[in-house]
Amino acid sequence: MKTPVLAILAALALTAGAGAAERVVLLHGMGRTPRSMARMEHGLRDAGFDVVNLGYPSTSRGVEDLARETLEPVFAAAGATQRVHFVTHSLGGIMVRVYATARRPPALGRVVMLAPPNEGSELADALASNILYRAATGPAGQQLGTGSNSVPLRLGPVEFELGVIAGSRTLNPLFSHIVPGLDDGKVSVDRARVGGMKDFLVVPSSHTWIMSDDVVIAQTVRFLREGKFAKE
Numbered sequence: 535m536k537t538p539v540l541a542i543l544a545a546l547a548l549t550a551g552a553g554a555a556e557r558v559v560l561l562h563g564m565g566r567t568p569r570s571m572a573r574m575e576h577g578l579r580d581a582g583f584d585v586v587n588l589g590y591p592s593t594s595r596g597v598e599d600l601a602r603e604t605l606e607p608v609f610a611a612a613g614a615t616q617r618v619h620f621v622t623h624s625l626g627g628i629m630v631r632v633y634a635t636a637r638r639p640p641a642l643g644r645v646v647m648l649a650p651p652n653e654g655s656e657l658a659d660a661l662a663s664n665i666l667y668r669a670a671t672g673p674a675g676q677q678l679g680t681g682s683n684s685v686p687l688r689l690g691p692v693e694f695e696l697g698v699i700a701g702s703r704t705l706n707p708l709f710s711h712i713v714p715g716l717d718d719g720k721v722s723v724d725r726a727r728v729g730g731m732k733d734f735l736v737v738p739s740s741h742t743w744i745m746s747d748d749v750v751i752a753q754t755v756r757f758l759r760e761g762k763f764a765k766e
Contacts, residue, residue: 555584556643558619558758559608561626563649564592564671564678570745574621577751583619583758592625593672597685600674601629601636609639617643619758623745624649624721625674631689631728644695644761646754649741651721652698652728654680654687660712680725691729697757699750700726701739718744735763 558578560571568575568587575587590604612618618641620630627650634642651658658679661667667675677685701718704710709719716723718741727734739747753763 555582556619556758557584557586557612557616558621560585560587561604561620561622561629562589562592563624563626564674566592566623571621571623573746574751574754578621578755578758581755581759592674593670596673597625597628597677598632598636600625601632604629605633605639609637609641612641617641619643620645621745621754621758622647622650624651624741625678626650627652628678628686628689631692632685634692634694635689638693642694644697644758645692646697646699646757647726648699648744648750648754649701649718649721650698650726650728651678652686653725654678654684655721655725656680656713657709657720693730695761696728696731697733697735697754697761697763698726698728698731699735699737699744699753699763701741701744702736703738703740705740705742732761733757733763 560575562568562570568589571587575585578585590600608618622630627647630645655678658675659681662676662679677683680687700723702716702723704717704719706719710717713722720741723736735753737747737749739750744750756764
């Protein structure tokens with residue numbers, strides 16, 4: 535069985551001959567797999583991007599370890615000349631922020647974060663001591679709240695081109711009761727924001743399915759190409 539690093543390098547090698555196409559790396563959210571990003575992957579490929587849909591063991595490590603182990607091989611494969619864009623869901627966005635803060639990789643291009651807990655999530659606070667939650671989310675699940683252990687709250691403003699898309703539709707009224715204000719069932723619209731972002735968009739999608747929304751896919755393509763979302 536491949537280690538995570540070898541699996542990542544193998545995935546990157548699959549698209550090594552993509553020529554002049556710009557590379558986009560997809561990072562799924564906590565407890566999910568690359569399959570959750572399949573519609574986004576197809577949409578970006580149709581738009582002409584060289585797409586790498588990575589998997590990583592999201593519930594087995596803390597956020598910092600996940601970021602280092604997953605992203606180091608990505609930037610090593612990019613070298614000094616290739617620019618790498620990212621489209622992330624939830625935890626994936628925090629991983630990019632952690633790595634960018636620590637390493638400031640020159641190859642980092644534009645980033646679109648979908649439903650990111652950029653200022654932590656009150657839901658993670660409320661469930662932190664729940665046995666089922668701890669088992670399902672692992673070490674990283676304890677680091678996405680709004681308290682002293684919050685990884686995203688330790689990070690400063692972003693210094694790369696970032697567009698954030700937040701959801702405003704919930705599939706879980708109980709969770710939404712815990713999360714203040716407009717939310718996607720897990721992360722509030724306000725807590726998806728982060729200083730330094732270039733653009734921000736709210737769509738009527740849930741946390742679970744935001745990456746499969748046709749409007750979200752189209753807006754992601756727009757930001758990767760132009761550095762801004764389309765506004766009505």
